[in-house]
Amino acid sequence: MSPLSRSQLLKGTTELLVLCILEDETLHGYEIAQRIRETAAGLALSEGALYPTLHRLERRGALAATWGAGEGGPRRRYYRLSDEGRGVLAEARAEWDSFVSDVGAVARTGEEGIRG
Amino acid sequence: MSPLSRSQLLKGTTELLVLCILEDETLHGYEIAQRIRETAAGLALSEGALYPTLHRLERRGALAATWGAGEGGPRRRYYRLSDEGRGVLAEARAEWDSFVSDVGAVARTGEEGIRG
DNA sequence: GCAGCTACCTCGCTTACCGAGGTACTGACG
């Protein structure tokens, strides 16, 4: 029934999503997830995907993170884009755009009204 | 280094690609792969991804397949879209479009010139 | 005390692509 499942499509885009959200804000993990949910409910990535992705990006040097005492709550880990991260984001965006245009090229292959 | 890897992005889109290619042609597997390579070299899905996908779609009733004697070569399995397959394709296209627009919404979140 | 919220993290399961390998038939080269 379900032809393309969201969770399969999501594979590989989680990094892009996180990098984009952090482009000009410093946020903690939980907040990143909320931000994505607000912007596009359909993407709602789970914590089981989010935290490994944050750690991966941090290990790679794309993100810098610092612990902050959460006021009236548990401690928080704040993430922001490093200089290297900006480069990674630019690459990721370019890769995504070219991928989308490639898929679009194939998807429009057999359509009658190509120039709708 | 590589931020988004093509093979991760491809996850989930292979079915869409195959369905689109078969929209108004009856082709055999090898030919489908060639068609996709021609249309978008960057997508070049491997046979290890293609054949399982064809079988999956056939089992699901989206594709109908028949054996044909290959003239001057090995036997071939020809695939075409079933009526149900057209519905699946429409759904898949819709799902893909909405996914792309969702990712786009997040990707454009922090960009200065949102309305170029 | 217990439930519920925020916030973090981890683990096992599953899905699906990749590369390498294998079968089978044809045609060309030496």
Added chain:
DNA sequence: CGTCAGTACCTCGGTAAGCGAGGTAGCTGC
């Protein structure tokens, strides 16, 4: 004749990454 190359099919093990469920911890309210 053996071998290689091409077409066409298929399968298998490895891997990457999202998902759901679970666990820790601190605070708030009944």
